[in-house]
Amino acid sequence: MTSTIDIRVLTTIEEMNEMQQLENAIWSGEGGIPVHQTITAVRNGGLAIGAYDQGQLVGFSYGFPGFKDGKVYLCSHNMGIHPEYRDAGIGASLKNKQKEEAAKLGYDMLTWTYDPLETRNGYLNLSKLRAICSIYVENSYGIFEEGINKGLPTDRFKVEWWIHSRHVAERKPVSFKEGAERIPWKHGQTGPVLVGDLSVPEADEILVPVPKAFQSIKLEDMELAMDWRMKTRELFTKLFGQGYTAVSLVRSEEGPVHHYLLVKRSELDL
Known part of the structure:
Protein backbone atom coordinates (compact mmCIF):
# COMPACT_ATOMS: atom_id res chain seq x y z
CA MET A 1 0.00 0.00 0.00
CA PHE A 67 8.63 30.04 21.11
CA LYS A 68 9.60 29.57 24.76
CA ASP A 69 12.56 30.57 26.93
CA GLY A 70 14.28 32.19 23.95
CA LYS A 71 13.98 29.05 21.82
CA VAL A 72 12.14 28.81 18.49
CA TYR A 73 10.82 25.38 17.52
CA LEU A 74 8.09 23.74 15.45
CA CYS A 75 5.07 22.71 17.51
CA SER A 76 3.78 19.63 15.67
CA HIS A 77 0.21 19.91 16.86
CA ASN A 78 -1.61 17.10 15.11
CA MET A 79 -1.12 13.99 13.00
CA GLY A 80 -3.85 11.70 11.76
CA TYR A 107 14.18 24.48 12.88
CA ASP A 108 16.39 22.12 14.90
CA MET A 109 13.76 20.91 17.38
CA LEU A 110 10.17 19.76 16.98
CA THR A 111 7.79 19.07 19.83
CA TRP A 112 4.36 17.49 20.15
CA THR A 113 2.20 15.65 22.66
CA TYR A 114 0.64 12.20 22.74
CA ASP A 115 -1.07 9.93 25.23
CA PRO A 116 1.65 7.75 26.83
CA LEU A 117 -0.86 4.91 27.28
CA GLU A 118 -1.36 4.67 23.50
CA THR A 119 1.57 2.40 22.76
CA ARG A 120 1.24 2.52 18.96
CA ASN A 121 2.09 6.24 19.17
CA GLY A 122 4.79 5.63 21.76
CA TYR A 123 6.58 3.16 19.53
CA LEU A 124 6.50 5.50 16.53
CA ASN A 125 7.55 8.61 18.43
CA LEU A 126 10.30 7.22 20.65
CA SER A 127 11.50 3.93 19.18
CA LYS A 128 11.27 4.70 15.46
CA LEU A 129 11.76 8.48 15.31
CA ARG A 130 13.97 8.64 18.43
CA ALA A 131 12.20 11.58 19.98
CA ILE A 132 12.54 11.78 23.77
CA CYS A 133 10.27 12.82 26.63
CA SER A 134 10.96 14.28 30.05
CA ILE A 135 7.82 16.44 30.38
CA TYR A 136 4.49 15.08 31.66
CA VAL A 137 1.40 17.26 31.18
CA GLU A 138 -1.62 16.50 33.36
CA ASN A 139 -5.06 16.73 31.71
CA SER A 140 -3.65 18.71 28.80
CA TYR A 141 -6.94 19.29 26.97
CA GLY A 142 -9.49 18.69 29.71
CA ILE A 143 -11.87 15.73 29.82
CA PHE A 144 -13.73 15.10 26.56
CA GLU A 145 -17.37 14.04 26.53
CA GLU A 146 -17.13 12.21 23.19
CA GLY A 147 -14.61 10.36 21.02
CA ILE A 148 -11.78 7.97 21.88
CA ASN A 149 -10.63 10.11 24.83
CA LYS A 150 -14.06 10.22 26.49
CA GLY A 151 -14.12 10.11 30.27
CA LEU A 152 -10.42 10.20 31.17
CA PRO A 153 -8.02 13.04 31.96
CA THR A 154 -6.11 13.84 28.77
CA ASP A 155 -2.62 13.39 30.23
CA ARG A 156 0.15 13.69 27.66
CA PHE A 157 3.85 13.18 27.08
CA LYS A 158 5.41 16.30 25.55
CA VAL A 159 8.21 14.99 23.37
CA GLU A 160 11.26 16.71 21.93
CA TRP A 161 12.70 15.71 18.56
CA TRP A 162 16.20 17.11 18.19
CA ILE A 163 16.43 16.51 14.45
CA HIS A 164 20.14 17.37 14.03
CA SER A 165 21.35 15.39 17.07
CA ARG A 166 23.44 12.22 17.09
CA HIS A 167 20.70 10.60 19.14
CA VAL A 168 18.23 10.96 16.25
CA ALA A 169 20.83 10.18 13.58
CA GLU A 170 21.50 6.73 15.08
CA ARG A 171 17.99 5.65 13.98
CA LYS A 172 17.90 2.28 15.76
CA PRO A 173 15.58 1.94 18.80
CA VAL A 174 17.39 2.35 22.11
CA SER A 175 17.91 -1.07 23.74
CA PHE A 176 18.14 -1.87 27.44
CA LYS A 177 20.46 -4.00 29.53
CA GLU A 178 19.39 -7.17 31.33
CA GLY A 179 19.88 -5.49 34.70
CA ALA A 180 17.38 -2.70 34.02
CA GLU A 181 15.08 -1.96 36.98
CA ARG A 182 11.47 -2.99 36.31
CA ILE A 183 8.38 -1.40 37.86
CA PRO A 184 6.19 -4.37 38.95
CA TRP A 185 2.76 -5.33 37.60
CA LYS A 186 0.45 -8.34 37.87
CA HIS A 187 -2.40 -9.98 36.01
CA GLY A 188 -5.85 -8.79 37.11
CA GLN A 189 -9.36 -10.02 36.33
CA THR A 190 -9.86 -7.63 33.40
CA GLY A 191 -6.28 -6.76 32.52
CA PRO A 192 -2.80 -5.96 33.86
CA VAL A 193 -2.49 -3.96 37.08
CA LEU A 194 0.38 -1.89 38.48
CA VAL A 195 1.37 -3.02 41.96
CA GLY A 196 3.54 -1.82 44.82
CA ASP A 197 3.87 1.58 46.43
CA LEU A 198 4.99 3.31 43.19
CA SER A 199 8.32 4.20 44.71
CA VAL A 200 10.96 5.25 42.19
CA PRO A 201 14.17 3.21 42.19
CA GLU A 202 17.59 4.70 41.49
CA ALA A 203 19.07 2.90 38.49
CA ASP A 204 20.80 3.58 35.19
CA GLU A 205 17.79 2.21 33.29
CA ILE A 206 14.16 1.84 34.38
CA LEU A 207 11.35 -0.03 32.60
CA VAL A 208 7.81 1.23 33.23
CA PRO A 209 4.95 -1.07 32.10
CA VAL A 210 1.92 0.22 30.18
CA PRO A 211 -1.01 -1.77 28.74
CA LYS A 212 -0.71 -3.07 25.20
CA ALA A 213 -4.39 -2.41 24.49
CA PHE A 214 -5.47 0.63 26.50
CA GLN A 215 -8.58 1.29 24.39
CA SER A 216 -9.81 -2.24 25.08
CA ILE A 217 -9.30 -1.72 28.81
CA LYS A 218 -11.32 1.51 28.60
CA LEU A 219 -14.20 -0.36 27.00
CA GLU A 220 -14.13 -3.29 29.43
CA ASP A 221 -13.13 -1.72 32.75
CA MET A 222 -13.11 2.08 33.05
CA GLU A 223 -12.00 1.85 36.69
CA LEU A 224 -8.88 -0.06 35.65
CA ALA A 225 -8.23 2.44 32.86
CA MET A 226 -8.38 5.28 35.39
CA ASP A 227 -6.06 3.33 37.70
CA TRP A 228 -3.47 3.13 34.89
CA ARG A 229 -3.86 6.83 34.13
CA MET A 230 -3.36 7.99 37.70
CA LYS A 231 -0.59 5.56 38.66
CA THR A 232 1.47 6.17 35.52
CA ARG A 233 0.95 9.91 36.03
CA GLU A 234 2.54 9.58 39.47
CA LEU A 235 5.38 7.38 38.23
CA PHE A 236 6.39 9.45 35.21
CA THR A 237 6.11 12.72 37.11
CA LYS A 238 8.47 11.38 39.80
CA LEU A 239 10.92 9.92 37.28
CA PHE A 240 11.06 13.04 35.10
CA GLY A 241 11.54 15.13 38.24
CA GLN A 242 14.60 13.01 39.09
CA GLY A 243 16.25 13.58 35.71
CA TYR A 244 15.03 10.54 33.79
CA THR A 245 13.88 10.67 30.17
CA ALA A 246 11.73 8.22 28.19
CA VAL A 247 13.73 7.12 25.13
CA SER A 248 12.01 4.00 23.81
CA LEU A 249 8.82 1.92 23.86
CA VAL A 250 9.90 -1.70 24.20
CA ARG A 251 7.27 -4.00 22.74
CA SER A 252 6.69 -7.50 24.09
CA GLU A 253 5.40 -10.42 22.04
CA GLU A 254 4.06 -12.12 25.17
CA GLY A 255 1.98 -10.73 28.00
CA PRO A 256 -0.44 -7.78 28.16
CA VAL A 257 2.09 -4.96 28.65
CA HIS A 258 4.81 -3.11 26.82
CA HIS A 259 7.47 -1.05 28.62
CA TYR A 260 8.86 2.46 28.42
CA LEU A 261 12.62 2.60 28.82
CA LEU A 262 13.88 5.57 30.84
CA VAL A 263 17.49 6.71 31.25
CA LYS A 264 19.15 9.76 32.68
CA ARG A 265 18.78 12.70 30.30
CA SER A 266 22.36 13.74 31.04
CA GLU A 267 23.53 10.53 29.30
CA LEU A 268 21.94 11.42 25.94
CA ASP A 269 23.82 12.93 23.01
CA LEU A 270 21.51 15.80 22.07
Whole structure:
Protein backbone atom coordinates (compact mmCIF):
# COMPACT_ATOMS: atom_id res chain seq x y z
CA MET A 1 0.00 0.00 0.00
CA THR A 2 2.72 2.50 0.94
CA SER A 3 4.31 2.24 -2.54
CA THR A 4 1.38 4.23 -3.94
CA ILE A 5 1.43 6.91 -1.26
CA ASP A 6 2.53 10.42 -2.26
CA ILE A 7 3.91 12.50 0.65
CA ARG A 8 3.97 16.25 0.02
CA VAL A 9 3.78 19.70 1.63
CA LEU A 10 0.31 21.27 1.81
CA THR A 11 0.01 25.00 1.11
CA THR A 12 -3.39 25.85 -0.42
CA ILE A 13 -6.82 26.60 1.05
CA GLU A 14 -8.19 23.58 -0.81
CA GLU A 15 -5.61 21.35 0.85
CA MET A 16 -6.40 22.83 4.27
CA ASN A 17 -10.06 21.96 3.66
CA GLU A 18 -9.09 18.38 2.84
CA MET A 19 -7.03 18.21 6.02
CA GLN A 20 -9.92 19.49 8.13
CA GLN A 21 -12.33 16.96 6.59
CA LEU A 22 -9.96 14.08 7.30
CA GLU A 23 -9.43 15.33 10.84
CA ASN A 24 -13.19 15.38 11.42
CA ALA A 25 -13.48 11.86 10.06
CA ILE A 26 -10.72 10.48 12.29
CA TRP A 27 -11.73 12.23 15.53
CA SER A 28 -15.48 12.32 15.23
CA GLY A 29 -17.03 14.68 17.76
CA GLU A 30 -13.82 16.51 18.73
CA GLY A 31 -13.89 19.11 15.95
CA GLY A 32 -11.30 19.95 13.32
CA ILE A 33 -8.92 22.91 13.26
CA PRO A 34 -10.48 25.87 11.38
CA VAL A 35 -9.06 26.39 7.89
CA HIS A 36 -8.48 30.09 8.53
CA GLN A 37 -6.08 29.10 11.30
CA THR A 38 -4.18 26.38 9.42
CA ILE A 39 -3.70 28.43 6.25
CA THR A 40 -2.43 31.39 8.29
CA ALA A 41 0.00 29.15 10.16
CA VAL A 42 1.52 27.56 7.04
CA ARG A 43 2.00 31.02 5.55
CA ASN A 44 3.95 32.10 8.66
CA GLY A 45 6.46 29.38 9.49
CA GLY A 46 4.03 26.52 10.04
CA LEU A 47 4.11 23.24 8.18
CA ALA A 48 1.43 20.85 6.90
CA ILE A 49 2.31 17.53 5.28
CA GLY A 50 -0.16 15.29 3.45
CA ALA A 51 -0.19 11.63 2.43
CA TYR A 52 -2.21 10.94 -0.73
CA ASP A 53 -3.37 7.68 -2.24
CA GLN A 54 -4.44 8.21 -5.86
CA GLY A 55 -5.35 11.82 -5.15
CA GLN A 56 -7.19 11.12 -1.88
CA LEU A 57 -5.78 12.56 1.36
CA VAL A 58 -5.37 9.64 3.79
CA GLY A 59 -2.96 11.10 6.34
CA PHE A 60 -1.57 14.44 7.50
CA SER A 61 0.65 16.20 10.00
CA TYR A 62 0.24 19.84 10.99
CA GLY A 63 2.46 22.16 13.02
CA PHE A 64 3.00 25.84 13.78
CA PRO A 65 5.92 27.91 15.15
CA GLY A 66 6.51 27.81 18.87
CA PHE A 67 8.63 30.04 21.11
CA LYS A 68 9.60 29.57 24.76
CA ASP A 69 12.56 30.57 26.93
CA GLY A 70 14.28 32.19 23.95
CA LYS A 71 13.98 29.05 21.82
CA VAL A 72 12.14 28.81 18.49
CA TYR A 73 10.82 25.38 17.52
CA LEU A 74 8.09 23.74 15.45
CA CYS A 75 5.07 22.71 17.51
CA SER A 76 3.78 19.63 15.67
CA HIS A 77 0.21 19.91 16.86
CA ASN A 78 -1.61 17.10 15.11
CA MET A 79 -1.12 13.99 13.00
CA GLY A 80 -3.85 11.70 11.76
CA ILE A 81 -4.14 8.69 9.47
CA HIS A 82 -7.33 7.23 8.04
CA PRO A 83 -8.13 3.97 9.89
CA GLU A 84 -7.89 1.92 6.68
CA TYR A 85 -4.27 3.06 6.18
CA ARG A 86 -2.83 2.50 9.66
CA ASP A 87 0.10 0.14 10.27
CA ALA A 88 1.33 0.83 6.73
CA GLY A 89 4.28 3.06 7.64
CA ILE A 90 2.52 6.30 6.72
CA GLY A 91 3.01 7.88 10.14
CA ALA A 92 6.78 7.47 9.94
CA SER A 93 6.79 8.78 6.36
CA LEU A 94 4.85 11.88 7.39
CA LYS A 95 7.19 12.58 10.30
CA ASN A 96 10.35 12.07 8.24
CA LYS A 97 9.04 14.45 5.58
CA GLN A 98 8.17 16.88 8.34
CA LYS A 99 11.73 16.62 9.69
CA GLU A 100 13.17 17.28 6.22
CA GLU A 101 10.98 20.31 5.57
CA ALA A 102 11.40 21.69 9.10
CA ALA A 103 15.17 21.63 8.64
CA LYS A 104 14.76 23.65 5.43
CA LEU A 105 12.80 26.24 7.41
CA GLY A 106 15.60 26.49 9.98
CA TYR A 107 14.18 24.48 12.88
CA ASP A 108 16.39 22.12 14.90
CA MET A 109 13.76 20.91 17.38
CA LEU A 110 10.17 19.76 16.98
CA THR A 111 7.79 19.07 19.83
CA TRP A 112 4.36 17.49 20.15
CA THR A 113 2.20 15.65 22.66
CA TYR A 114 0.64 12.20 22.74
CA ASP A 115 -1.07 9.93 25.23
CA PRO A 116 1.65 7.75 26.83
CA LEU A 117 -0.86 4.91 27.28
CA GLU A 118 -1.36 4.67 23.50
CA THR A 119 1.57 2.40 22.76
CA ARG A 120 1.24 2.52 18.96
CA ASN A 121 2.09 6.24 19.17
CA GLY A 122 4.79 5.63 21.76
CA TYR A 123 6.58 3.16 19.53
CA LEU A 124 6.50 5.50 16.53
CA ASN A 125 7.55 8.61 18.43
CA LEU A 126 10.30 7.22 20.65
CA SER A 127 11.50 3.93 19.18
CA LYS A 128 11.27 4.70 15.46
CA LEU A 129 11.76 8.48 15.31
CA ARG A 130 13.97 8.64 18.43
CA ALA A 131 12.20 11.58 19.98
CA ILE A 132 12.54 11.78 23.77
CA CYS A 133 10.27 12.82 26.63
CA SER A 134 10.96 14.28 30.05
CA ILE A 135 7.82 16.44 30.38
CA TYR A 136 4.49 15.08 31.66
CA VAL A 137 1.40 17.26 31.18
CA GLU A 138 -1.62 16.50 33.36
CA ASN A 139 -5.06 16.73 31.71
CA SER A 140 -3.65 18.71 28.80
CA TYR A 141 -6.94 19.29 26.97
CA GLY A 142 -9.49 18.69 29.71
CA ILE A 143 -11.87 15.73 29.82
CA PHE A 144 -13.73 15.10 26.56
CA GLU A 145 -17.37 14.04 26.53
CA GLU A 146 -17.13 12.21 23.19
CA GLY A 147 -14.61 10.36 21.02
CA ILE A 148 -11.78 7.97 21.88
CA ASN A 149 -10.63 10.11 24.83
CA LYS A 150 -14.06 10.22 26.49
CA GLY A 151 -14.12 10.11 30.27
CA LEU A 152 -10.42 10.20 31.17
CA PRO A 153 -8.02 13.04 31.96
CA THR A 154 -6.11 13.84 28.77
CA ASP A 155 -2.62 13.39 30.23
CA ARG A 156 0.15 13.69 27.66
CA PHE A 157 3.85 13.18 27.08
CA LYS A 158 5.41 16.30 25.55
CA VAL A 159 8.21 14.99 23.37
CA GLU A 160 11.26 16.71 21.93
CA TRP A 161 12.70 15.71 18.56
CA TRP A 162 16.20 17.11 18.19
CA ILE A 163 16.43 16.51 14.45
CA HIS A 164 20.14 17.37 14.03
CA SER A 165 21.35 15.39 17.07
CA ARG A 166 23.44 12.22 17.09
CA HIS A 167 20.70 10.60 19.14
CA VAL A 168 18.23 10.96 16.25
CA ALA A 169 20.83 10.18 13.58
CA GLU A 170 21.50 6.73 15.08
CA ARG A 171 17.99 5.65 13.98
CA LYS A 172 17.90 2.28 15.76
CA PRO A 173 15.58 1.94 18.80
CA VAL A 174 17.39 2.35 22.11
CA SER A 175 17.91 -1.07 23.74
CA PHE A 176 18.14 -1.87 27.44
CA LYS A 177 20.46 -4.00 29.53
CA GLU A 178 19.39 -7.17 31.33
CA GLY A 179 19.88 -5.49 34.70
CA ALA A 180 17.38 -2.70 34.02
CA GLU A 181 15.08 -1.96 36.98
CA ARG A 182 11.47 -2.99 36.31
CA ILE A 183 8.38 -1.40 37.86
CA PRO A 184 6.19 -4.37 38.95
CA TRP A 185 2.76 -5.33 37.60
CA LYS A 186 0.45 -8.34 37.87
CA HIS A 187 -2.40 -9.98 36.01
CA GLY A 188 -5.85 -8.79 37.11
CA GLN A 189 -9.36 -10.02 36.33
CA THR A 190 -9.86 -7.63 33.40
CA GLY A 191 -6.28 -6.76 32.52
CA PRO A 192 -2.80 -5.96 33.86
CA VAL A 193 -2.49 -3.96 37.08
CA LEU A 194 0.38 -1.89 38.48
CA VAL A 195 1.37 -3.02 41.96
CA GLY A 196 3.54 -1.82 44.82
CA ASP A 197 3.87 1.58 46.43
CA LEU A 198 4.99 3.31 43.19
CA SER A 199 8.32 4.20 44.71
CA VAL A 200 10.96 5.25 42.19
CA PRO A 201 14.17 3.21 42.19
CA GLU A 202 17.59 4.70 41.49
CA ALA A 203 19.07 2.90 38.49
CA ASP A 204 20.80 3.58 35.19
CA GLU A 205 17.79 2.21 33.29
CA ILE A 206 14.16 1.84 34.38
CA LEU A 207 11.35 -0.03 32.60
CA VAL A 208 7.81 1.23 33.23
CA PRO A 209 4.95 -1.07 32.10
CA VAL A 210 1.92 0.22 30.18
CA PRO A 211 -1.01 -1.77 28.74
CA LYS A 212 -0.71 -3.07 25.20
CA ALA A 213 -4.39 -2.41 24.49
CA PHE A 214 -5.47 0.63 26.50
CA GLN A 215 -8.58 1.29 24.39
CA SER A 216 -9.81 -2.24 25.08
CA ILE A 217 -9.30 -1.72 28.81
CA LYS A 218 -11.32 1.51 28.60
CA LEU A 219 -14.20 -0.36 27.00
CA GLU A 220 -14.13 -3.29 29.43
CA ASP A 221 -13.13 -1.72 32.75
CA MET A 222 -13.11 2.08 33.05
CA GLU A 223 -12.00 1.85 36.69
CA LEU A 224 -8.88 -0.06 35.65
CA ALA A 225 -8.23 2.44 32.86
CA MET A 226 -8.38 5.28 35.39
CA ASP A 227 -6.06 3.33 37.70
CA TRP A 228 -3.47 3.13 34.89
CA ARG A 229 -3.86 6.83 34.13
CA MET A 230 -3.36 7.99 37.70
CA LYS A 231 -0.59 5.56 38.66
CA THR A 232 1.47 6.17 35.52
CA ARG A 233 0.95 9.91 36.03
CA GLU A 234 2.54 9.58 39.47
CA LEU A 235 5.38 7.38 38.23
CA PHE A 236 6.39 9.45 35.21
CA THR A 237 6.11 12.72 37.11
CA LYS A 238 8.47 11.38 39.80
CA LEU A 239 10.92 9.92 37.28
CA PHE A 240 11.06 13.04 35.10
CA GLY A 241 11.54 15.13 38.24
CA GLN A 242 14.60 13.01 39.09
CA GLY A 243 16.25 13.58 35.71
CA TYR A 244 15.03 10.54 33.79
CA THR A 245 13.88 10.67 30.17
CA ALA A 246 11.73 8.22 28.19
CA VAL A 247 13.73 7.12 25.13
CA SER A 248 12.01 4.00 23.81
CA LEU A 249 8.82 1.92 23.86
CA VAL A 250 9.90 -1.70 24.20
CA ARG A 251 7.27 -4.00 22.74
CA SER A 252 6.69 -7.50 24.09
CA GLU A 253 5.40 -10.42 22.04
CA GLU A 254 4.06 -12.12 25.17
CA GLY A 255 1.98 -10.73 28.00
CA PRO A 256 -0.44 -7.78 28.16
CA VAL A 257 2.09 -4.96 28.65
CA HIS A 258 4.81 -3.11 26.82
CA HIS A 259 7.47 -1.05 28.62
CA TYR A 260 8.86 2.46 28.42
CA LEU A 261 12.62 2.60 28.82
CA LEU A 262 13.88 5.57 30.84
CA VAL A 263 17.49 6.71 31.25
CA LYS A 264 19.15 9.76 32.68
CA ARG A 265 18.78 12.70 30.30
CA SER A 266 22.36 13.74 31.04
CA GLU A 267 23.53 10.53 29.30
CA LEU A 268 21.94 11.42 25.94
CA ASP A 269 23.82 12.93 23.01
CA LEU A 270 21.51 15.80 22.07
